[in-house]
Amino acid sequence: MSVIESCKKAKAVKYEAAALSTDQKNNILYAVANELVSSASDIIEANKKDMEKGRANGLPEGLLDRLMLDAKRIEGIAEGIRQVAALPDPIGEVSNMSRRPNGLMIGQKRVPMGVIGVIYEARPNVTADVFALCFKTGNVTILRGGKDAFESNFAIVNVIHKVLIENGLSEDICTMLTDTTHEGAALFMKQREYVDLLIPRGGAGLIRSVVENANIPVIETGTGNCHIFVDESADMDMALDIIENAKTQRIGVCNAAESLVVHENILDKFLPALEERLKKVSLFADEKAISLLKNASPASEDDFYTEYLDYKLSIKTVKNVEEAIAHINEHNTGHSESIITKSYENANKFLDGIDAACVYVNASTRFTDGFEFGFGAEIGISTQKLHARGPMGLLALTSYKYIIYGNGQIR
Amino acid sequence: MSVIESCKKAKAVKYEAAALSTDQKNNILYAVANELVSSASDIIEANKKDMEKGRANGLPEGLLDRLMLDAKRIEGIAEGIRQVAALPDPIGEVSNMSRRPNGLMIGQKRVPMGVIGVIYEARPNVTADVFALCFKTGNVTILRGGKDAFESNFAIVNVIHKVLIENGLSEDICTMLTDTTHEGAALFMKQREYVDLLIPRGGAGLIRSVVENANIPVIETGTGNCHIFVDESADMDMALDIIENAKTQRIGVCNAAESLVVHENILDKFLPALEERLKKVSLFADEKAISLLKNASPASEDDFYTEYLDYKLSIKTVKNVEEAIAHINEHNTGHSESIITKSYENANKFLDGIDAACVYVNASTRFTDGFEFGFGAEIGISTQKLHARGPMGLLALTSYKYIIYGNGQIR
Numbered sequence A, B: 001m002s003v004i005e006s007c008k009k010a011k012a013v014k015y016e017a018a019a020l021s022t023d024q025k026n027n028i029l030y031a032v033a034n035e036l037v038s039s040a041s042d043i044i045e046a047n048k049k050d051m052e053k054g055r056a057n058g059l060p061e062g063l064l065d066r067l068m069l070d071a072k073r074i075e076g077i078a079e080g081i082r083q084v085a086a087l088p089d090p091i092g093e094v095s096n097m098s099r100r101p102n103g104l105m106i107g108q109k110r111v112p113m114g115v116i117g118v119i120y121e122a123r124p125n126v127t128a129d130v131f132a133l134c135f136k137t138g139n140v141t142i143l144r145g146g147k148d149a150f151e152s153n154f155a156i157v158n159v160i161h162k163v164l165i166e167n168g169l170s171e172d173i174c175t176m177l178t179d180t181t182h183e184g185a186a187l188f189m190k191q192r193e194y195v196d197l198l199i200p201r202g203g204a205g206l207i208r209s210v211v212e213n214a215n216i217p218v219i220e221t222g223t224g225n226c227h228i229f230v231d232e233s234a235d236m237d238m239a240l241d242i243i244e245n246a247k248t249q250r251i252g253v254c255n256a257a258e259s260l261v262v263h264e265n266i267l268d269k270f271l272p273a274l275e276e277r278l279k280k281v282s283l284f285a286d287e288k289a290i291s292l293l294k295n296a297s298p299a300s301e302d303d304f305y306t307e308y309l310d311y312k313l314s315i316k317t318v319k320n321v322e323e324a325i326a327h328i329n330e331h332n333t334g335h336s337e338s339i340i341t342k343s344y345e346n347a348n349k350f351l352d353g354i355d356a357a358c359v360y361v362n363a364s365t366r367f368t369d370g371f372e373f374g375f376g377a378e379i380g381i382s383t384q385k386l387h388a389r390g391p392m393g394l395l396a397l398t399s400y401k402y403i404i405y406g407n408g409q410i411r
Helices: A003-012 A014-018 A022-038 A040-056 A061-067 A071-086 A124-136 A147-166 A182-188 A204-213 A236-248 A264-277 A301-305 A321-331 A344-353 B003-012 B014-018 B022-038 B040-056 B061-067 B071-086 B124-136 B147-166 B182-188 B204-213 B236-248 B264-277 B301-305 B321-331 B344-353
Strands: A094-099 A105-112 A115-120 A140-144 A174-176 A197-201 A226-230 A257-263 A282-285 A312-318 A336-340 A358-363 A380-382 A390-392 A398-409 B094-099 B105-112 B115-120 B140-144 B174-176 B197-201 B226-230 B257-263 B282-285 B312-318 B336-340 B358-363 B380-382 B390-392 B398-409
Touching (some): A003 A014, A003 A174, A022 A124, A040 A061, A061 A147, A115 A124, A115 A204, A226 A236, A264 A312, A321 A336, A344 A358, A398 B236, B003 B140, B003 B174, B003 B182, B040 B147, B115 B182, B124 B140, B264 B282
Parallel strands (some): B115 B197, B140 B174
Antiparallel strands (some): B094 B105
């Protein structure tokens, strides 16, 4: 089916999805979870085709690992869907209802966004994840996954369709685009007439392409050039623990630390201890810092703009918290930044001055995550300021409308 | 100065604007209001040049009227700025602060959007208005007004610059683009690197062009193909009062009614009374309705999609509330819709089923307005679902960041 035809069909069922009760939505989500587990062998069969093609095409090991599905991973996907089913449904809540002087009662009612498109890479778990979050909030989903996961995505969407149809609903509530060409993606991004929101999930290149080309409102997600500033008064052990955690606990994630900013007065004590602690990490340091390190390379200006997603860390020396804030605001991607300090004044300056989705005092940047924030789910981490910022839970997939109760008011 | 240079300079001062205290911002707004009044003769002089050029270029009377400034209108503009100064400052408020199981305290802090660009037509009052709203919320403003108001806008921005400089601030906090070509506007819309939010204020053509061409996040505003549905059980007098108000109180505004949807069972009683009441209004009616009207023309499918902004009204007959909802959702622009009914069930169906920013029961659509909603200000009326929907007050010009207090937490 053509991209535009698919988008039209998706839009045509958006009021069907929006009208579902919480019970209906939850029952269907539990049924999808169960059906995924009982169809595991079909899904694994489909996944094998993707894996074979991926190996033949020379896909890197990391991507193959993200692509691979087995019984345990499918159980994990099903469990994720059950968790979404168990969350409170935000749709229908009315807030800020108040009475105007003329007697009109005006309130905001939480409603679905409508049709949500998600463009992502070859990670079949995202297929089920995104459907669950969008469906729970009464939205229609249009999935445009990477072509390397086509068979796996198709098998998962088949299960979802089966359950939707068994429950008397239109399968178009979960639409998968079968055109996986670049032209197809480019066309999809222009369907503002049919799609209310577009979320790219993937690497920096994918996100840039969506942001540049879409005419649909986009939420930019994911890129994280996260900093940790070690202030003069920092507790050294705490700083080392946090940096080790933020840099090395998982290197490929957007909330991992990529750059260290260090107060010049503690360089000589702190840097040797840091090097001792981060043995697996290559350090790229500025002029002041490099002389105190045994194995560091000189940092270029490029290093300070780089999200390594690797065992690499850049190091910048600053005179004070103001310089740290200016350096971070210049180089960051608006994701997560942390200060390690004992100073009340500097903690507050950092919290006020840093322009990012999440600003930490004395904690690891790795906590920037929908589950860690208590949302019970996550559709991504927004690095823009419009609509949603930081980890996005179910609320980010909703909008509101004003409802107004009158009894004949005119102006 | 080139568009890009202006955008760079604006971005360079965004932390200066964000750091201002509420008192500083309010004092400057009051000073701008006073200075506008005391510079009225200079502004009127500049406006005369625009008016002369406008007349020579054959600008329609309506546009000339919106362009014209006199002492009374400048006092009105100043009063608007004072009202914004008197509003509560949303910046800095922390909400939803809660403690996670690991002891992290996580809350959302209200922050400015950053740099806000506004593209608008030849209405010099918008220049002062937009600056006041953006400045009150700690944002930098980039103004791109219509070329027909260039001299007037320049004079107003000069006053703002004078006050900013007198208060030790950078004049770039209020930047006016001097390139008023179409190419300049097209270039401006692509400056995502420097501009955080773009708001078009003007006619449907301007808004469409911004939505199609911008890579900056946009809030779509303004177009209103608003409907009133007269249900079978409607109080006829109330319906006539509301329709007369919504259609004729001001015809050129986006919250004016453009289309009537009538229950088929009341056509014969209601339509003659309507025609009697709306003597100045040309009616465009469907087949069932037209036979009951003396002077109506047949409505084409195009009529039902048209925002007339004129003494014209389309009329559609429906069998029931479900058909009314479907017709409205198909033809509306997501602005404001009203049902006139005595039925509890149908009122609720309408409130649930209509997809629009503002859904009314028994009231005029003309109330869709930031002042009528009690926001004390309005930057526009959003017809999209992302970020802000309906009348936008100060909050729509802000974002939030998560602030997280830890004491050494790692994952």
